[in-house]
Amino acid sequence: MSVRLSIGDSIRQALSSVHTVVFPTTERERERRRIAIMTIPFFVLAIFAGFVPLATMLRMSLSEEQLFNEGWSVDAWETLATDRTYWWIGFNTLWFAAAATLVSVAIGVVVAHALEKYSLPFERVIVAAVSFPIALPGIVVAFMIVVLLGRQGLLTQTVAFFSGRSAIDLATATTIGGLFLGYVYSLIPRATMILRGTYAEVNTDAEEAARSLGASPFETFRHVTFPEIRPGIVAGAILVFRSALAIFGTVLILQGGFVVVTLRIDRELAVGFNSQIAAAIGVVYVAFLIAFTFIGLRFVRAEQVAI
Amino acid sequence: MTTPRTSPSRDDSTTGDETQEVESPTDDVDTETALGREPAFQVADRQPLSTLLGRPVVVGVLLLALSVLVVPIVTTFVSSFARTATGALPTGFVTLEHWRYVLGFGEYGVRANAIPGLTFSVGIATAGMLLNVLIGVPVAYALSRYEFYARDWVNTLAILPLVPGVILGIAFLRTYPERGGSALGLVVGYCLLKSPYMVLTVQSSFQSMDLRHLEESARSLGASWPRALLTVIFPHAKQGILAGCIITWTLAAAEFNFTYMVHTGDPKPFSLFLFRNISNAPYLQSAAAISIYFLIVVVAILVLQTIGNSGFTTVRE
Incomplete structure (x- = not known):
């Protein structure tokens, strides 16, 4: 009572x-x-x-029916847990996204450094150009990679011209390398923009002091600038990694013989409409994303979050 | 406020920095050793490698990254005016044939061109943008102005998209089987997927204002709370709101992942027109189709720059 x-x-x-x-x-x-x-x-x-x-x-x-939610069944989850293919897809998605994040953030640091520390000509144009790919959907990014690395691609044709080999053999757009460049292509702009925000807050007095005390530019970066931008790097890496996990259009076009989670979800629906398995993968994906975000954000201050 | 930004102060400090780079190290080391103190950093007799190579290497990486990002965009745009693309470089300039085809002029069929899809997508994106103003601006205000229970959680939810488009797409189809792929479904989906951009830009506008002070001044002069908001606070954040509008609109106009999952029927959204061209059309025709969107993005970036953003990003200077 x-x-x-x-x-x-x-x-x-x-x-x-x-x-x-x-x-x-x-x-x-x-x-x-x-x-x-x-x-x-x-x-x-x-x-x-x-x-x-x-x-x-x-x-x-958990539905027993394929076309609508009716009845209960844990078959999809059992398949997901026991079939090694799905574990490999998860693992592939994670390492590929992590590697692309690492490369993009590293390049982002360098680009943001150049934009912030040196007075470059046409700086406004450069910043606008670097931010441009943020607006591009994944399928257009894939086309950009084809323009660079496809059979008629600029790089392919250049290498073919100098090496005398056939351009068809040299085309790498639809390999895992091309896919990686596609990931990096869409992630570098995001990383750079986040890090520019961080660089704007760096205390330049400390850097000037280090320089006038005889530190080389690299030592200044290593001991003075880097500790100041480290929180921005962490925030950038978390946000860029999240974007990397969500990439779909680029993989759909390029394929690259490489299956990531988002592509697999599409395949499950396209071939045989395995809606339960597609949904189960989606649930795992979202659960991971939420857990990763909330754990990741413990290391990040709110004002560093930007997209 | 709306004049293009130049940064004379930073340019000055950088050039000042460069002159120091050359002269100061040797001077300072002499005084340090003369005073019998340990120098703070090890100084070699010859110039450190990074003084010689640091800047060229950093600028080199910048140029490499920039060319990887920009060259394909420019090539695509230029190729769209070429007649043939069999060799290394497209040849036979200038023809508008591909543009005429994708824009539906001449004898080509009506369904194959971009205009119906683009019109549809522009309508959907505009509706999603307006919905985002109604939803994003108030929540950005509440998060910037008030302290409340679970504020951090609400903040995270509002500024980070927790569901990617593909997965939201499947979930939408099952939840709203009748409406998921309709225009309404697309508007609502785009609104949720792009709302973080609106909240972030508006929030950064609010953060540069003293909200409490502004609101209290307006209230003490006799304005009711709604009036203070609508006539004082929100107009002050118009740059952020406008930037958020442009970004959410542009992204929604070519949103692919969610659209691909949910959409069925006609007219096909612009992004599906792009998809059909990219996956299954002659190279130069795809180039023209994509160039339509490039023009939209260029205009978006130009407008963003005139209202104080540095580019297509929520990060403000």
């Missing part, structure tokens, strides 16, 4: 707090109402476009 009473109490409490939000009497309660008014539209969107579909996807992975 006591349990039921306390449930009744908590319902009453919840109702009264809803009541104070809707009909506030003090300034503090009015502020709460304002917060509610301002955040409710976002929550409505997040619930109906985000959480409900995700919950439905979880149900979908």
